[in-house]
Amino acid sequence: MAEEGTKALSVLYCGVCTFPPEYCEFGGTLTKCKEWLKEEHLDVFNELYSEDSLAKATEGLSLEAQEKVEREIQKLQAKEANKAEKELKKKLASKVVVKRVERSKRKHVIAVSGVEVFGIDPKKLAKTFASKFATGASVTKNAEGKDELVIQGDVGDEVEEYVTSLLEEKGLDGIKVERTEDKPKKKSQQ
Amino acid sequence: MFKKFTAKEDIHSRTNVKSSVQRGLKTKLVNQFPKLEEVIDEIIPKKGQLIVVKCTDRLSLYTMENEVLFLQRFDDPFIPSLRLVHKYPTYFPSVKVDRGAIKFILSGANIMCPGLTSKGASLPEENYPVGTVVAIFAEGKDTALAVGKMAMSLDDVKKVNKGIGIEVETHIGDGLWSLDLD
Numbered sequence A: 001m002a003e004e005g006t007k008a009l010s011v012l013y014c015g016v017c018t019f020p021p022e023y024c025e026f027g028g029t030l031t032k033c034k035e036w037l038k039e040e041h042l043d044v045f046n047e048l049y050s051e052d053s054l055a056k057a058t059e060g061l062s063l064e065a066q067e068k069v070e071r072e073i074q075k076l077q078a079k080e081a082n083k084a085e086k087e088l089k090k091k092l093a094s095k096v097v098v099k100r101v102e103r104s105k106r107k108h109v110i111a112v113s114g115v116e117v118f119g120i121d122p123k124k125l126a127k128t129f130a131s132k133f134a135t136g137a138s139v140t141k142n143a144e145g146k147d148e149l150v151i152q153g154d155v156g157d158e159v160e161e162y163v164t165s166l167l168e169e170k171g172l173d174g175i176k177v178e179r180t181e182d183k184p185k186k187k188s189q190q
Numbered sequence B: 001m002f003k004k005f006t007a008k009e010d011i012h013s014r015t016n017v018k019s020s021v022q023r024g025l026k027t028k029l030v031n032q033f034p035k036l037e038e039v040i041d042e043i044i045p046k047k048g049q050l051i052v053v054k055c056t057d058r059l060s061l062y063t064m065e066n067e068v069l070f071l072q073r074f075d076d077p078f079i080p081s082l083r084l085v086h087k088y089p090t091y092f093p094s095v096k097v098d099r100g101a102i103k104f105i106l107s108g109a110n111i112m113c114p115g116l117t118s119k120g121a122s123l124p125e126e127n128y129p130v131g132t133v134v135a136i137f138a139e140g141k142d143t144a145l146a147v148g149k150m151a152m153s154l155d156d157v158k159k160v161n162k163g164i165g166i167e168v169e170t171h172i173g174d175g176l177w178s179l180d181l182d
């Protein structure tokens, strides 16, 4: 069946239901499909709808077994669809926060939170940053009990850029990377 | 997975893939499906222009001349389109389900283990780890009817024989099958 010069098979598709003809029986237009096939490809028609192959087709699971499988499938399907939808919604509704924190007058650290939602391991990211910026980076739990990655130095722009590219690599380019600033209380009151 | 998929609502952008990226992509595809090495230049010719179509839910379709070749969600493993599997049926890992499973698959269900282990089904000796992308054939049929991803390892399918064995990604007649990119 292969065309010349290629290893690709050329596959016949039904002109009525678009399925490969052997699957027409599962569509809703079998009568029309058969008419088309008889007209256009008599050899395939004879092969598919001979008595021999029809007898084979009626073998298979008992009705009872099929019904049981069907019930099991429906239950699991509903459960799974729910789970997948929730996970995606969570991802799309989340954001990464890159926070600049003033530790002393000229010393800043950058705190990153929210990356784990997108399948990024905060600890691995800390290691990457530590070597990338030749600085200290560690993971601690923040006030909400979530992982927070703290990098020494005023490297907010670089961090944002890197996290954004990481998200893009994962096909998550619509995710927001939010920049915030956290100054000591004393200062903000001045 | 493509029940409600339409070109109008679900396609967001189309971008030409740069030739350097195209080369990298081919390497990745061959890594995932080693047998493809023999035909990858036929599927994605050097001079061909691959177009990536970005869709809803972080889905990317890699297309050439308005035919979907592969799809990918997030950075998950690549999934060949069914029409590509029909052209190159022996170049992907595969399983064969029993006849009883066909109508469930075509109505969008995942594949339960018993549909893979019953008398009419047939599985390879080797193990497929969880996540392996497989072409799905059926008892008494020559062409594949779906492409899916192992939800448990093939060894576990044989041993445990309960629950979902393969998650179906695309099947004949779904929204991707009927997608018109023209």
Ligand SMILES: [Zn+2]
Residues within 6 Å of the ligand: A014, A015, A016, A017, A018, A019, A021, A023, A024, A027, A029, A033
């Ligand atoms: Zn038909």
